[in-house]
Amino acid sequence: MDLSSALHLAIPELILAVSTLGILVYGALRGDKSAGTVAALCGVALIAAAFAAAFGGHGKVFNGSFIADGVALYAKVFIYIASAVIIVLGRGYFERLNNNRFEFPILVVLATLGMSMMVSAGDLIALYVGLELQSLSLYILAAFRRDDAKGSEAGLKYFVLGALSSGLLLYGASLVYGFTGSMNFDAIAAAAQANPQVGLIFGLVFVISGLAFKVSAAPFHMWTPDVYEGAPTPVVAFFAGAPKFAALVLLARTLNDGFAGLHDQWSQVMLALATLSFIVGGLGGLMQKDIKRLLAYSSIANMGYALLAMATGTAQGVQALLLFMVLYMIDTLGFFSVQMALSRKGVAVTKIDDLAGLSKINVKLTIVITVLCLSVLGMPPFSGFWGKFFVFGAALDAGYWGFAVAGLVASVIGAFYYLRIIKLMWFDGDKGEIDKSPFEAKWIAYAAAAFSFPVAMVALAWLYPLAANAVKSFGLN
Amino acid sequence: MLAIAFYIMAAVTVLSGAMVITSRNPVHSVLFLILAFFSAAGLFVLMGAEFLAMLLVVVYVGAVAVLFLFVVMMLDVDFVKLRQGFANYLPIGAVVGVLLLTELIMIAIAIADRGAAAGQSPQVYGPEMSNIEAIGRVLYTDYVYLFQASGLVLLVAMIGAIVLTLQHRVHVKRQDIHTQVTRRRKNAVEIVQVKTGEGIQE
Structure with missing residues (x-):
């Protein structure tokens, strides 16, 4: 394909790349007083890119390193929208902190560009470059409050462990290249089919480990609680959703495109990661007192469900993954915006015990938290239930009875700490007035709660065929 | 040789x-x-x-x-202090290290046994084309996407360095080339007649 048709397929990325460069120059010239304009422009660029992705064509260009197919476009649309929401949340948050630097939205857009490279990656170099573009931006965002000791610690920890995981991934990629002689997923798949060697499988395991770190699946989850606790809340809301979705789609593509013939080998690895994530996420959450740390463990457990869906290696499994992650992203966005909406005398509410008796102070936010808790613990008919329903359906059809049961047990353990929050809020004595909630955090929380029930019921009728259609591009059965 | x-x-x-x-x-x-x-x-x-x-x-x-x-x-950096926790982490570190070493040895055996890349060696261009020419031919054509993306990665690193370290201090004297160049003799030097033994007021 010639360059113009190649560029035509990459329009969403081009919009993001070119507009950030322009906005960056504008911001650098105008200084921090332009932060509001920069944020608005970045948001517009993301929405424009989401539209371009929604109506984008399919194809494989740049020597197979860029793939625009159903799954990539589906993921891109939701990732762009999630990032735009984060820019809105972050703008208000940093403005209230008087930490009003214009680089925040620009780094979010650059991270989003990395994610969109990841979901479109068709070879190992594109995989790595996309992942690094995303991770480097996220390291900086994690340490964005550089005067805050915990924030800097979170950024440094994330950076050091992230560098280690990138090293593992690169080593794995070099082994895969060495044993197949190609970087391209199609060529790797052909070589793996013809001659599956032990070195190739080792390489695959290293690549999976590197990516498992990025989605914080156990046993590569060590960074999650500390980073969630220390990093600024809108940044954590960003971490918890879009990058994990991108890394999971990338993993699904690597495994199903590049290593289709080795399903027996990699499904074992994925099942092991999923089971460990269930255990760590379920049990680790029980002892937490901090809301953000609790959400970190909850996200570890939820990655277990996503990996379980991926382990099946069927079209149904990938479809379940796509649906689960979109529903999960909306729930976590809601959770973190509620957390940003709550503060007492200017200090953010971070401890779970501080939520006690919230129903007597602010009924609306209490209802929002209750809905989101019920949704994440998987109570029907909330959206979280449907996500898990599709995952378990795919796992059972693939014959993974034991692992589905493990997932159910983890859900039940998780239910304990969500129910505890609900009980604290509705039945315990209150701890005093809370401040007036910031406008944008409040309304995003309302919207997320409204989505998880009842909008999700309607939206799923539209999302389900969308995901089913997207998965067709993987050519699985 | x-x-x-x-x-x-x-x-x-x-x-x-x-x-x-x-x-x-x-x-x-x-x-x-x-x-x-x-x-x-x-x-x-x-x-x-x-x-x-x-x-x-x-x-x-x-x-x-x-x-x-x-x-x-x-x-x-106080390296003695850094090493203090070393003994605590030694058991788990040793387990991970031994696991990795075993894997590496298994891979090495596999390579020695069957050879990597199924006998393919990296493509070598003929003597008529130099290395630089060979790279130049593909860098902006086949790999233009990855090349530009790497440029963005470097841009992120630069933004990061600025975001995380640049401090705008108020009382710092900075060079202002415009005022330096437009400085004239009359607003820099003043000639005063000093009477012997009296000195200058102010």
Whole structure:
């Protein structure tokens, strides 16, 4: 394909790349007083890119390193929208902190560009470059409050462990290249089919480990609680959703495109990661007192469900993954915006015990938290239930009875700490007035709660065929 | 002859790599790192990739390693303190290390047994085309997407360095070239007649 048709397929990325460069120059010239304009422009660029992705064509260009197919476009649309929401949340948050630097939205857009490279990656170099573009931006965002000791610690920890995981991934990629002689997923798949060697499988395991770190699946989850606790809340809301979705789609593509013939080998690895994530996420959450740390463990457990869906290696499994992650992203966005909406005398509410008796102070936010808790613990008919329903359906059809049961047990353990929050809020004595909630955090929380029930019921009728259609591009059965 | 050169340089690379992480003095570590880069550059030359070899020397030895050396010498790191927790982490570290080592040995056996890449060797261009020309032919054509994306990664690194370290202090004297250039004699110098023994007021 010639360059113009190649560029035509990459329009969403081009919009993001070119507009950030322009906005960056504008911001650098105008200084921090332009932060509001920069944020608005970045948001517009993301929405424009989401539209371009929604109506984008399919194809494989740049020597197979860029793939625009159903799954990539589906993921891109939701990732762009999630990032735009984060820019809105972050703008208000940093403005209230008087930490009003214009680089925040620009780094979010650059991270989003990395994610969109990841979901479109068709070879190992594109995989790595996309992942690094995303991770480097996220390291900086994690340490964005550089005067805050915990924030800097979170950024440094994330950076050091992230560098280690990138090293593992690169080593794995070099082994895969060495044993197949190609970087391209199609060529790797052909070589793996013809001659599956032990070195190739080792390489695959290293690549999976590197990516498992990025989605914080156990046993590569060590960074999650500390980073969630220390990093600024809108940044954590960003971490918890879009990058994990991108890394999971990338993993699904690597495994199903590049290593289709080795399903027996990699499904074992994925099942092991999923089971460990269930255990760590379920049990680790029980002892937490901090809301953000609790959400970190909850996200570890939820990655277990996503990996379980991926382990099946069927079209149904990938479809379940796509649906689960979109529903999960909306729930976590809601959770973190509620957390940003709550503060007492200017200090953010971070401890779970501080939520006690919230129903007597602010009924609306209490209802929002209750809905989101019920949704994440998987109570029907909330959206979280449907996500898990599709995952378990795919796992059972693939014959993974034991692992589905493990997932159910983890859900039940998780239910304990969500129910505890609900009980604290509705039945315990209150701890005093809370401040007036910031406008944008409040309304995003309302919207997320409204989505998880009842909008999700309607939206799923539209999302389900969308995901089913997207998965067709993987050519699985 | 080629084989001897390869084994010598490969051995030096591996040994100096091991020394980087084992030597007690961080300055020695950096020096061993430089040695490792040099011998890796030698390996590139043996493969016929002279341009990459020179790039490795210029970029990694000339810039990166020297920067490391500066950082190591400037930072006041207490290495005794850093090693304090070492014994606590030794058991789990040893388990992970032994696992990784076993894997590496298994891979090495697999390579020795069947060879990597099913007998494919890296594509070597003919003598009529130099390394630089070969890279130049694909860098802006086949790999333009990845090349531009790498540029964005570097941009992120630059933004990060500025975001995380730049402080706008208020009472800092900065150079203002415009005022320097437009400075005239009348607003800089004043000639005063001083009477002997009286001095100047003010």
